[in-house]
Amino acid sequence: MRQSPTLLIARQFWRHTLKSGALLPLLGLFCLLLAYATFTGWKTYQVQNKLRKHYQAEVRHEWEESPDKHPHRMAHYGYLVFRLKHPLSAFDYGLESYTGNAVFLEAHRQNTVNFSEASFSTGLLRFGDISMAMLLQLVLPLMLFFLGFNSITSEREQGTLKILFSQGVGWKELLLGKTLGLLSIAGLFFLPVVLSLLFLTAFGEVEQSQNWLRLGSILGAYGLFLATLALVAVLVSAYSSSSKTALVRLIGLWLLWTIVLPRSTQALGNYWHPSPSKVEFEARVEQDLIKEGDSHNPDDPHYKAIKDSLLAAYKIDSVQQLPFNYSGFIMSEGERISAEIYNRQWHQLLAVYTQQNRLAETSALLNPFMALKNLSMGLAGTDFYAYVDFQQQVETFRYQLAQRMNRLQMRYISNQKLGPQDKPYQISRKHWREMPDWQYQYLNVGQVFQQQVLSILAQLFWLVALWVLLLYSSKKLRVI
């Protein structure tokens, strides 16, 4: 039975690479790094989430156990929210190290999410994180280029290319065979990754069936990426006159794609779209607030108008006669206005950030690494959109907390002013339990795909473009 020449070539490449001295040290080093990355990733996830869940439970406990008190005091006692890591963050840290982890929620005020790992770093973090994804995106491609740079050139240099062609092998079979061979070598590196990932997902508290969907998509995305790399390596080798040239070209491409393009596109995006500092941002919020109505200003016209219309509607002459607590009503109005203003400014800020990121995101069309990087972060729940979504959920929770306390005040707190020696008004602690606990919802996979549509298209584009180039090259390339 005659085997297809493509498979023969693939098998020959596989055998040849296995026998060469380079594979084992590279594979060994990769597995060593992988083991380390898996272990630290898993441990960080375990330790951090355990810690955060522990403190989150403590926060809830203290909240429910709070004694009877005035609801507005409870609104300032507030809530602490700790950001939970997604199980797959152990695979791809993404933005994890740079995003805040804890936020204090209270009435009238949107606090920053603090305590990012980066803020406690000695400066080392700027060299990057080591994670399974980093190894797959940075180290493995380089190793594959090292193993594949002479896939065609060595045949040319040793004169075996002519022999192959004289035996009826065509360029298409040769290129395809070498690509398949290199891809199977890549599979050798990928296998331990798959095992580590299965381990992570199986033991990493699978909270949703979504995690398996995410995992499957991650494996698919990286599989396509490895195919892209194999094609790049073989095609560059085919177009190079010598092994040295092929190697230098591949190294150049690797540097361009992993280091130079991502950093410079992001830096340029940042340079062209400067974002406001916190001082500037807060000044804008405060300015809008003074314009629309400042509940802290006793003579504010907006609140004066509300008061007048209330008095007219209820046909009374002082707010003490209202059937609900007046200051509770004013605070709920103030909360509504300030939250609206804050959200408006915050969305403007996000728009600037999105503009900053767009250049790097779009560079995926020139850079298959970038497409994968973003898709991988998205699937691991560690990208920009996941963080924005977290902040949005936090703000919604904060707003509902504050307004719930305002409603309690309106309903249960008397309108009569207390004397200096009187016991302050308070309500029963049974109301604290009525407020639902903080529940963080990860984005679902459908949303992730929507957000990453550019990355997915770019990945497919690269694969198709390289395939077309391969077919085109089969007719154009010369043997000598």
Add this chain to the structure above:
Amino acid sequence: MYALEINHFLRSKGAMGGLVLLLLVGCLSLLIGRQFVAKQQQAQAEIARFQREHIERNVRYHQDEMGLLLYYLRFTLVNPNQPLNALSIGQRDVQNSIQSVTIRGLENQKYDTDLHNPVNLLMGNLDFSFVVIFLFPLLIIALTYNLLSEEKEEGTLRLVATQARSTLYFLLRKMSIRMLAVFTVLLLLLGIAVVALKLPLDSTTLAFVAVAGLYLLFWFALSSWVISWQRNSGLNAVALLSFWVLLTLVFPAALNAYLINRYPVPEALNTMIQQREGYHEKWDLPKAVTMDKFYAHYPEFKKYPLPDKTFSWLWYYAMQQMGDDESQPAALELKHKLQQREQATAVFAYFSPAIHTQLAFNRLAAADLQQQLGYWEATERFHERLRLYFYSRIFENRAVKTENWYSFRVESFVAKVEVNWAKMLLPLVLSIVVIGGLGLWGLSRRQVL
């Protein structure tokens, strides 16, 4: 011979292209650094006006109650950027350089971060320190990896050997020309930086230049060691690039992961909880609990007895104080952990020129963790001073008008940057001597032909 060699080098398109490209990227990095510092300085300048208006407005609203006014008033301590910060952004993009605090509990104010786009942080800054630490070595590798092997592969080595005194001498000559070119670019960029960024010509700038120069020298030494193995060009390139990946990417990242797991900081979250409970629970406890502790902390305020009212500002600020006092152990533990991280990093840095160089740059630019800890401590002192100043005025309920509010200007923290020459340069010098020595020894020992 030298002139001929230089001529040959200057005419190679690849080499010149690389040098020019690096020069351009270097200039871009200076622009980025300048923009970064300018943005921070602008915010620091704006805060002065902002604070004046803020105080003015609140004084107008809250004329009658000193305690209520001080509930709102914010006072600012800024951490101005050193000129060198434009060369090495370091931690300054993550850390807040403006602390605007009220005299209420400090522990839930001092960790507030600035606003930033996390993607920028992930991708990293394209600042001058990145160009030196990551890109210059790549150029050095590209210029030197095939110095010897190329001649061998093209069959010109024999010819050269007959003309030069020795292979070593021939190689050193080639190497020195490349060094000259690389250092010219480095000095050119630093020269531009000094002029464009108005860097002071003091010991910190000098130390920065020295560290950068030695770091590049290390890469030349490493390259000559690899050349001394006398393998083919391909293997040299693979070996040098592998060193680059390991030294600038893998090793620092692995070390970082180790440190994070070795010294986790649950104290950060704990401080937050302690502060909040320490303050809020006091509302529901008998007032004596708070006041006894407060008077024990500040005996000088015993002369202000608690008024017989349901609410008094004395009690309120005493409760606020309790938030800080009771979270103190956790906060100290947090600081201690960060110090441990700092020390461990410094030890590992002796074995990694890239880490050492980055840390040295950050230290010189006052952009490291150490200065941040200093800034936090300065904020604590600043806060304590204001707190003590206003406590007595609040407890006496002095008239708001009696205070000269214009005297409360924005204050600055100045990080102390000490140049410890031995600590900064010796690790680099040592690694150059060891690696470069290995290279020279290998080249002089082995017969090339």
